[in-house]
Each structure stands twice: as structure tokens, then as C-alpha cells.
Amino acid sequence: MTRIISILNYKGGTGKTTTTVNLGAGLALRGARVLCIDMDPQGSLGTWLGVRHTRSVADVMLGYADPEQCIVPARENLDLILGSHALVHAEAQLWKFPDERVSRRVLYHTMKHINSYDYILLDCSHSISMLTHNALLYATELITPVSMNYLAMVGIRQVINTLKTIGRIPDHHLKLTLVVPTMYYERLRKDREVMQLLEYYFRGKVAEPIRANVKLAEASSHQQSIFEYAPDSYGALDYARLVERVLRNDE
Numbered sequence: 001m002t003r004i005i006s007i008l009n010y011k012g013g014t015g016k017t018t019t020t021v022n023l024g025a026g027l028a029l030r031g032a033r034v035l036c037i038d039m040d041p042q043g044s045l046g047t048w049l050g051v052r053h054t055r056s057v058a059d060v061m062l063g064y065a066d067p068e069q070c071i072v073p074a075r076e077n078l079d080l081i082l083g084s085h086a087l088v089h090a091e092a093q094l095w096k097f098p099d100e101r102v103s104r105r106v107l108y109h110t111m112k113h114i115n116s117y118d119y120i121l122l123d124c125s126h127s128i129s130m131l132t133h134n135a136l137l138y139a140t141e142l143i144t145p146v147s148m149n150y151l152a153m154v155g156i157r158q159v160i161n162t163l164k165t166i167g168r169i170p171d172h173h174l175k176l177t178l179v180v181p182t183m184y185y186e187r188l189r190k191d192r193e194v195m196q197l198l199e200y201y202f203r204g205k206v207a208e209p210i211r212a213n214v215k216l217a218e219a220s221s222h223q224q225s226i227f228e229y230a231p232d233s234y235g236a237l238d239y240a241r242l243v244e245r246v247l248r249n250d251e
């Protein structure tokens with residue numbers, strides 16, 4: 001069965017895109033069939049992996065194209081549906097629907113027959129938008145990357161509030177499966193304290209931290225995943241560990 005995972009924190013710059021790319025690439029390297037969908041109008045996923053396509057997820061949501069026409073191969077076992085600026089237009093169209101229950105489920109209805117993947121990862125933008133709601137109502141799991149600062153903790157609280165709202169929607173069960181600490185400096189007391197807080201609030205759901213590692217930032221400008229760009233780096237090591245943790249959740 002396909003695991004559909006939204007990657008979200010309402011704070012910007014917490015490592016959502018970095019996690020989507022490298023978790024997706026890592027799962028694909030372990031032999032899983034993976035589709036990553038970019039729900040952010042900035043369209044960073046395609047830029048990161050050096051993939052271009054005329055169609056984006058906006059075409060899927062606006063009914064201009066079938067998902068199959070928008071899927072583009074990025075690596076062995078790893079496909080993408082790109083994001084684009086047209087998502088801004090898609091969002092505006094969704095707000096015009098008379099019934100919010102329908103407009104929030106457009107992605108679910110257009111994608112529900114896509115069942116040939118082991119994992120579908122959705123890279124969400126940090127805005128509380130109709131696009132994010134569509135991602136959350138399509139996904140069954142949520143992974144939240146949290147960088148080591150107070151605002152990222154506030155962002156996660158907003159995610160929890162959203163989860164509560166979605167929990168009231170009949171027939172949709174979305175659960176927070178993992179909190180991923182990112183940009184972690186072990187030698188900083190502040191970071192160790194944030195880790196303790198996360199462990200306290202999300203007992204059993206906190207992944208091993210992804211350490212701050214400049215190779216992760218560099219990999220994007222080389223249009224490579226961390227496993228291609230710097231396979232021996234801390235970044236590759238930490239994301240490989242996250243991949244194993246996500247695979248373990250399969251069991």
C-alpha cells in the first residue's frame with residue numbers, strides 16, 4: 001500500500017524541501033518506488049534535482065491534465081510532480097468553490113487512482129493555505145521538520161492545531177508520525193534543550209536529529225541529492241538514518 005506523507009511546518013526554512021528531496025532520494029536508493037510532489041509555488045524540488053517539465057501539480061488541481069501527464073522521472077525509482085507559480089492561480093480558483101469540503105479534497109480526488117508507488121511525499125509550503133489543506137487531506141501521515149529555534153516550535157504547534165481540525169473531518173485519518181529535528185548543533189546547549197522539549201512533547205516520535213551540514217545546502221546548487229553530492233557527509237549519514245526510521249514505520 002502507498003504511504004502518502006506530507007512534510008510540513010508552518011515556519012519557513014525549517015528543512016521541509018531538504019527533507020523531501022533527501023528522504024525521497026534515500027528511499028528510492030533503498031529500492032522503494034517514490035513520487036515527490038511539490039506543493040510550493042516556488043517550485044524548488046525540480047530546481048534542486050535538475051528536472052524540468054511543462055506540466056505541474058497546478059495542472060492536476062485545475063483539471064488541465066491527468067497526473068500521469070505531469071509525472072516526470074528524476075532518478076531511478078524517483079519521480080516528481082513539479083510545483084510552479086501556477087499554484088497561486090490554482091489556490092485562487094479553489095477559493096471560488098462554493099463548498100470548502102470539495103475544494104479541500106481536489107488533490108485527493110485527482111490522485112486517488114495513482115497506486116503504483118510505495119511512497120508519495122508532498123513538500124508543502126509554509127503558508128496556511130488551501131494548497132496545504134489539499135496536501136493534508138490527501139496524505140495519511142505527516143512528518144514535521146523542526147529547526148532548533150522557538151519560531152519553529154510555534155510552527156509545529158500550528159501544525160498540531162491543524163491536525164486537530166482535520167481530525168474532526170469524517171473518514172480522514174491523518175497522523176503525525178515523525179518530528180525531524182534539523183540544523184542541529186550538538187555543542188549548543190540551546191539545541192540540546194530544544195531536543196529535550198521535543199522528546200517531552202512528542203515521545204517516541206522524534207527522529208535522530210539532522211545535523212547542520214553545509215553539504216546539504218551545497219547539494220541543491222549542484223542539482224544532486226546529498227547521496228550523490230557528498231555520500232560520506234554527516235548530511236548523507238543523517239538522512240540515511242531517517243530513511244531507515246521511515247522504512248521501519250512500515251512494519
Ligand SMILES: Nc1ncnc2c1ncn2[C@@H]1O[C@H](COP(=O)(O)OP(=O)(O)OP(=O)(O)O)[C@@H](O)[C@H]1O
Nearest residue numbers: 012013014015016017018126183211212213216217
Ligand atoms: N541540516 C542542514 N544543515 C545546513 N543547512 C540546511 C540544513 N537543512 C536545510 N538547510 C538549508 O536551510 C535553508 C532552508 O532549507 P529548506 O529550503 O529545506 O527549508 P524549507 O522548510 O523548505 O523552506 P520554505 O519554508 O521556504 O519552503 C536552505 O538554504 C537549506 O539549504
Ligand SMILES: [Mg+2]
Nearest residue numbers: 016017040044
Ligand atoms: Mg521548501
